[in-house]
Amino acid sequence: MSNIEQTLSIIKPDAVERNIENEIKEIFKSNGFSILKEKKIQIEKSEAEKFYKVHETKPFYNDLCSYLSSGPIVVMVLEKENAVLANRELMGATNPKDAEEGTIRKKYGISIDKNSVHGSDSVENAEIEINFFFKD
Numbered sequence: 001m002s003n004i005e006q007t008l009s010i011i012k013p014d015a016v017e018r019n020i021e022n023e024i025k026e027i028f029k030s031n032g033f034s035i036l037k038e039k040k041i042q043i044e045k046s047e048a049e050k051f052y053k054v055h056e057t058k059p060f061y062n063d064l065c066s067y068l069s070s071g072p073i074v075v076m077v078l079e080k081e082n083a084v085l086a087n088r089e090l091m092g093a094t095n096p097k098d099a100e101e102g103t104i105r106k107k108y109g110i111s112i113d114k115n116s117v118h119g120s121d122s123v124e125n126a127e128i129e130i131n132f133f134f135k136d
């Protein structure tokens with residue numbers, strides 16, 4: 001049975017700054033993802049704090065929110081069969097040094113903070129994150 005899902009992807013400031021956003025988009029497309037919506041934006045720190053609210057008790061929360069709001073990002077809605085898991089596999093481990101060959105974070109990630117991409121971690125969060133950036 002088919003299980004087409006949508007997930008939210010963010011190309012983070014470190015990748016936009018290095019002008020590799022198109023390369024990353026091509027990786028998504030060549031792995032069968034459709035980019036249904038996309039926009040390049042810069043968000044306020046207060047918006048990053050809302051977006052990453054699940055991490056608010058973590059020691060890295062403040063730096064994480066400063067970082068996501070530090071420069072332009074590209075937010076996208078990706079669609080594919082089992083998109084949430086497929087995107088997480090394609091991104092690789094959160095820390096690029098633990099990411100497997102062939103993953104986006106292995107190829108482009110600089111550090112656990114500058115790990116080039118974000119992807120929703122569950123179908124439930126994908127819906128919340130898509131609505132966060134793309135309210136119709």
Ligand code: CMP
Pocket residue numbers: 055060064094112113114115117118119
């Ligand atoms: P992301 O998938 O965007 O979700 C939260 C982000 O927090 C994560 O990627 C990392 O870039 C960042 N982060 C920083 N430190 C940590 C940590 N110790 N564990 C998990 N995520 C971290």
